[in-house]
Amino acid sequence: xxxxxxxxxxxxxxxxxxxxxxxxxxxxxxxxxxxxxxxxxxxxxxxxxxxxxxxxxxxxxxxxxxxxxxxxxxxxxxxxxxxxxxxxxxxxxxxxxxxxxxxxxxxxxxxxxxxxxxxxxxxxxxxxxxxxxxxxxxxxxxxxxxxxxxxxxxxxxxxxxxxxxxxxxxxxxxxxxxxxxxxxxxxxxxxxxxxxxxxxxxxxxxxxxxxxxxxxxxxxxxxxxxxxxxxxxxxxxxxxxxxxxxxxxxxxxxxxxxxxxxxxxxxxxxxxxxxxxxxxxxxxxxxxxxxxxxxxxxxxxxxxxxxxxxxxxxxxxxxxxxxxxxxxxxxxxxxxxxxxxxx
Numbered sequence: 001x002x003x004x005x006x007x008x009x010x011x012x013x014x015x016x017x018x019x020x021x022x023x024x025x026x027x028x029x030x031x032x033x034x035x036x037x038x039x040x041x042x043x044x045x046x047x048x049x050x051x052x053x054x055x056x057x058x059x060x061x062x063x064x065x066x067x068x069x070x071x072x073x074x075x076x077x078x079x080x081x082x083x084x085x086x087x088x089x090x091x092x093x094x095x096x097x098x099x100x101x102x103x104x105x106x107x108x109x110x111x112x113x114x115x116x117x118x119x120x121x122x123x124x125x126x127x128x129x130x131x132x133x134x135x136x137x138x139x140x141x142x143x144x145x146x147x148x149x150x151x152x153x154x155x156x157x158x159x160x161x162x163x164x165x166x167x168x169x170x171x172x173x174x175x176x177x178x179x180x181x182x183x184x185x186x187x188x189x190x191x192x193x194x195x196x197x198x199x200x201x202x203x204x205x206x207x208x209x210x211x212x213x214x215x216x217x218x219x220x221x222x223x224x225x226x227x228x229x230x231x232x233x234x235x236x237x238x239x240x241x242x243x244x245x246x247x248x249x250x251x252x253x254x255x256x257x258x259x260x261x262x263x264x265x266x267x268x269x270x271x272x273x274x275x276x277x278x279x280x281x282x283x284x285x286x287x288x289x290x291x292x293x294x295x296x297x298x299x300x301x302x303x304x305x306x307x308x309x310x311x312x313x314x315x316x317x318x319x320x321x322x323x324x325x326x327x328x329x330x331x332x333x334x335x336x337x338x339x340x341x342x343x
Contacts, residue, residue, distance in 0.1 A: 007038055014046065023054055041071035048080060057088055075104070079111075086114050091122035109135075117150065120165050129172045141228040144170055144177065151183055160187050176207040178239050179232075208239045216248050230256045247277040254286060266290050281325070284313035292336060307336055 010033055017026035030047040034040065048063030061084055067077035082097035098115035101108065112135055119128035136143040147170050154162040164187060170180045185200040216233055234252050237245075254269030270287035277283070288309035295302035314329035 007033070011042075011046065018050065023050065026050060041067050041073045041077070044071075045076055045080070048077070052080070052084060057084065060084055061088070075101075082111065082114055086118060089121070091118040094118040095122075120169060121162060123165075125165075125169060125172065129169055132169070133173065139226070139228070140173060141226060141232050144174055144232065145228060147173075148179070148183070155187070155190075158190075160191055163187050176203075176211055178204050178208050178211055178236055181207070182239075204239060208236065209244065212236055212240075212245055212248070216252070225255055225259075227256065227259045230259070247273055247280060247283075250276060251282060251286065254290075258290065263290060263294055267294065279316065281313040281316040281320075284309040284316070285329070288313065288332070303336065307333060310336070 010029060014026045014029050014033075017023070017029065027047070027050060030043060030050065033043045034047065044063045044067050048060045048067075051057070051060035051063060061081065064077045064081040064084065068074045068081065071077075078097055078101050082094055082101060085091075085094035085097055095115055095118045098111050098118070101111050102115075105111065116128055116132050116135070119125075119131060132146070133140075133143055136146065147166055151163050151166045151170075154166065164184065167180050167184050167187075170177055174180070181200050181204045185197045185204070188194075188196040188200065212233070215229075230252050234249065234256065237249055240246075240249070250269050250273040254266045254273065257263070257266035257269060267287065267290045270283050270290060273280075273283040274287065288306045291302040291306035291309065295306065310329050310333050314326050314333075317323075317325040317329060
């Protein structure tokens with residue numbers, strides 16, 4: 001009959017065998033320990049983990065399931081089995097195990113990830129889409145970034161069909177996403193389906209301008225854009241082979257620098273945007289805001305420059321019959337000058 005000291009010494013011996021890659025001997029010792037029926041949950045867990053490591057997946061599944069069915073301490077076995085079920089493509093069981101775990105570990109993102117991927121790969125696309133959006137609080141760009149990371153993971157394993165399933169979820173969230181289309185084309189190329197690849201590449205050329213304009217508004221100000229969205233839109237430069245969107249791209253770069261605290265770089269971007277298209281008012285507005293921020297109390301010359309840029313923007317808005325925008329520029333000028341009087 002084992003006591004606790006003998007049991008711990010036996011486990012230490014098993015750990016030594018595993019570290020020295022004497023796996024058969026380690027399994028033999030674990031089998032003997034299980035026959036002793038002393039602390040079965042710990043012994044079955046250790047044997048299950050070793051079987052998983054040795055790719056004896058059915059044996060590992062059996063050990064984890066025994067703990068869940070017969071033992072009091074079953075939480076660790078659930079963590080092991082949910083990962084194993086996912087690996088074995090037992091997606092419905094993985095979802096059920098994930099739900100159990102989330103009952104006591106509700107903030108575990110890795111378990112939520114397994115649950116989401118199990119929805120995707122068991123063809124429950126609508127549920128998968130709604131679930132992943134809820135995890136990222138319906139922030140489209142954070143969700144898409146996560147999905148592209150998952151696409152990269154499955155493609156690194158040459159799991160092309162899984163990559164296409166994940167790209168389909170992206171398409172459900174963000175129709176005709178150019179980066180999604182580019183990834184899809186690369187998958188068909190890897191699969192040797194060159195005609196499909198070329199068809200998608202032609203589609204990218206046609207949808208990119210419409211997609212970009214629908215996602216970018218020249219009238220947006222800093223606070224209206226999320227950094228993730230800006231970074232995503234800047235990635236679309238790879239599609240703009242004819243440099244048709246130089247002005248908005250430069251504005252976006254200025255946004256990004258501003259949000260990241262690189263104010264001087266932001267100023268330079270807006271100046272370049274004005275050089276690219278001096279007839280657009282937004283570059284002047286954003287430059288004026290940046291100069292106003294830079295002026296503080298030590299750089300009064302920037303206030304004068306800010307005032308000039310607000311005036312130019314106001315004139316352009318007036319010529320375009322955008323009265324509300326012109327009035328907004330007047331308010332900005334009034335605010336700028338009132339602050340100057342307070343100094």
